[in-house]
Amino acid sequence: MEIVQATPADVPSLNKLVNSAYRGETSRKGWTTEADLLDGTRTDESAIHEFFNEPGATILKASANGKIIGCVRLVKHESKLYLGMFAVDPDVQSQGVGKKILLAAEEHALKQNCRTIYMTVISVRTELIAWYNRNGYMQTGDKVPMKIDNLSGGIPKTDLYFITLEKKLN
Numbered sequence: 523m524e525i526v527q528a529t530p531a532d533v534p535s536l537n538k539l540v541n542s543a544y545r546g547e548t549s550r551k552g553w554t555t556e557a558d559l560l561d562g563t564r565t566d567e568s569a570i571h572e573f574f575n576e577p578g579a580t581i582l583k584a585s586a587n588g589k590i591i592g593c594v595r596l597v598k599h600e601s602k603l604y605l606g607m608f609a610v611d612p613d614v615q616s617q618g619v620g621k622k623i624l625l626a627a628e629e630h631a632l633k634q635n636c637r638t639i640y641m642t643v644i645s646v647r648t649e650l651i652a653w654y655n656r657n658g659y660m661q662t663g664d665k666v667p668m669k670i671d672n673l674s675g676g677i678p679k680t681d682l683y684f685i686t687l688e689k690k691l692n
Contacts, residue, residue, distance in 0.1 A: 523619065525626040528581040528593065530574050535590045536583065537567045543609035551612035559644060562677050565607065573607070580630065581607070584623050586614075592623045596630055602688075603627075603636040624657055631691055640688035644668065651687070659687040 528536060542548040544556045544564040556564070573579055573595055584592035591614050595607035605627055610620045631639050643651055645665065664686035 523584055523586045523591070523622065525582055525584045525592075525623060528583040528590075530571060532581075532583055532590060533567050533570045533574075536570050536581065536593055537565060539590055539593060539611060540564050540570075540607060540609045543612055543615075548612055551615075556644070556647075559646065559679060559682060570607075582623065582626055582630065584610075584619055584626075592619045594623050594627050596627055598634050598636060601636055602638045602640055603631040603634060605639050605641040608641075620653075621657070628689075628691055637691050638688055639691065640686055642666070642684035642686055645683040645685045651685070654687050657689075659689045662686040662688055 541563050545562070570581075573581060576597060578598035580596045582594050582596065583590045589611075591611040593607060593609055594605060597604040597606070608620070608623065608627075610623070628639060631637075639659075640662070641654075641659070643654065645651075651661075662685075666684045666686075668682040668684055
């Protein structure tokens with residue numbers, strides 16, 4: 523497996539990957555599904571294209587046998603790095619791919635002189651939160667209602683909240 527910086531040419535594959543990991547029937551093969559929490563897609567090609575133009579943003583992709591099997595979006599905000607759009611192909615989840623991508627994100631943070639990585643996670647995603655906790659990410663106490671400002675991100679089936687997790691890096 524190779525982890526490198528993605529390019530705009532990767533947008534169609536990234537879109538397919540992220541949506542397959544979080545929404546629809548294919549997402550149910552893995553353990554990261556949000557299909558029971560939100561309707562619609564997780565993202566779209568237009569939104570991913572915008573990420574490439576975002577100041578301080580990088581998208582890392584993990585590839586194996588010529589196929590993108592994982593990705594993460596990283597955005598530098600002063601001395602912190604935001605982690606989002608973290609996805610692993612449901613067919614290879616639970617094989618250490620996510621852990622390797624997370625470690626690559628932490629290395630990227632250090633190269634950017636960031637000593638903290640933070641993310642938001644839907645509060646009811648207890649299994650996912652537990653995985654992040656095992657990898658050193660802790661809840662900050664922040665809780666923010668999920669607002670839908672872009673329908674390409676999905677439509678909640680119930681009231682949902684984001685919590686913030688962060689990790690201090692050495």
